Amino acid sequence: MASSRAPAKRASSKKERRLESETLILAAAEKVFSEAGFGGATMQLIADVAGLPKANLHYYFPTKEALYRQVVQNIFQIWLQAADIFDKADGPAEGIGAYIDAKMEISRRHPAGSKVWATEVMHGAPVIQDYLETTLLDWTKGRADVIRRWIDQGLMDPVDPDHLLYMLWATTQHYADFGHQIETLNGGAALSEDQWVAAKTSVKQIILRGIGATR
Amino acid sequence: MASSRAPAKRASSKKERRLESETLILAAAEKVFSEAGFGGATMQLIADVAGLPKANLHYYFPTKEALYRQVVQNIFQIWLQAADIFDKADGPAEGIGAYIDAKMEISRRHPAGSKVWATEVMHGAPVIQDYLETTLLDWTKGRADVIRRWIDQGLMDPVDPDHLLYMLWATTQHYADFGHQIETLNGGAALSEDQWVAAKTSVKQIILRGIGATR
């Protein structure tokens, strides 16, 4: 080996550069796909937002669809991580309350990702159908079991677990997906810190009271 | 005048034929736009679904955007008509309950329209921003006043009217916009009649209890 060009550090640096460019492209792609849809987005516009020549995108991601697929996968991971909160709770007031808070925070911090996911599902999930059928289905079944256990323990009213989960997804993601509409109805201004607190409070109050989990 | 070619009937027949073709094209366009988005939809595909040559579409609608705009406007009208129920009610249990039923029925009967609307709003409402700022804003203010009156009369708990309206929109439209996801989680089958009843019941139960309007 001797002092031959420190391959470990070199490789790491290369990987880092690649990761950096990929992250930059993915962030730009998420933004553009969310605003224009898959068909409306152009590789040229994504390249402009990322500050790179168009050809470089094709160097890191072979096709437009491969880039899109990676964007959707990233969002899905964020959803799943928020779900951990659900399991660590002793009862519905704590577990569902914390889950609503987490999902509302994601709607606030990652609205573009939520929109890309919503559009993908609305178009029939052509790219991520396998995730719906495996990971999401498993997750949903597991959480429905937790809700049923809480009902059996008398910690909340008997409600259909599936429809409760749909309501949780719908209400929280609405603040991301329909953020533009909410902003318009708010006089053209984005929700303030206080308004976000009010939104979280309202959602938690109505749903937790609605399922009889006021503690 | 005399017996000169009965212009009234002729014109009516012409108008009817025009209306028929327009309706046919609009139905096809709603379907294609909802499945592919504006950018992904092609005039050729819309023409194929409508069973007409592509050039005929441009005879009835000058541009792709004009056709799209008409589709979105039609959906907006359906939303507004469902809102009448809200006003005719004596209290929240009746008014909001009936509004949920009506919106759920629209999600079931016009899922494509709901999806086109959702996509349009998610992309920043480039085509119907004026409707958001005028008609929808006015409607929302009026309904918020009704809710505030019900609260003052002690017919329901004090909740933020705007966030309650967002929750009503989010939960009901979710069954249209995310219908594909719900179907997948339902084992790949569309919701049955009984399942739709369960969905309506769950949504009404949780929200009406949640706002203290159980009558």
Add this chain to the structure above:
DNA sequence: GTCTATAGCACGATAGAC
């Protein structure tokens, strides 16, 4: 690894015969 230049293709729109 990066960029320029361009090939190849599909689209929206229209001209013009019927």
Add this chain to the structure above:
DNA sequence: GTCTATCGTGCTATAGAC
């Protein structure tokens, strides 16, 4: 009013110099 044939544009993707 209806349809065929086609024009011009703008896109994805790639070849090839650096």
